[in-house]
Amino acid sequence: MRRIIIIIKKVLLCLFILILFLSEGILFAGNNSNYSDEKKFTMIQIASYYPFQLFDDNYDVYGLRFNVVYGKNWNIYGIDFGLFNQ
Numbered sequence: 001m002r003r004i005i006i007i008i009k010k011v012l013l014c015l016f017i018l019i020l021f022l023s024e025g026i027l028f029a030g031n032n033s034n035y036s037d038e039k040k041f042t043m044i045q046i047a048s049y050y051p052f053q054l055f056d057d058n059y060d061v062y063g064l065r066f067n068v069v070y071g072k073n074w075n076i077y078g079i080d081f082g083l084f085n086q
Helices: 002-022
Strands: 040-049 059-067 076-081
Touching: none
Parallel strands: 040 059, 059 076
Antiparallel strands: none
């Protein structure tokens, strides 16, 4: 039983890493904007506390936002993990 759990954990970790590598082009697709009126977005936002986060607070998050203590974004569409969020 314990071996099965270890195998499942390894498979899930590999899937997570694979998704990150495959979505690299999508992660930064909305960031090539030269105009200030265009919406900026990302699929993943990771923050320890604001302002120490991957993307600025003016980015919309479509996917996963993980905050250790506090994170700040304009809009979040998807899964949001964290203690304090804005």
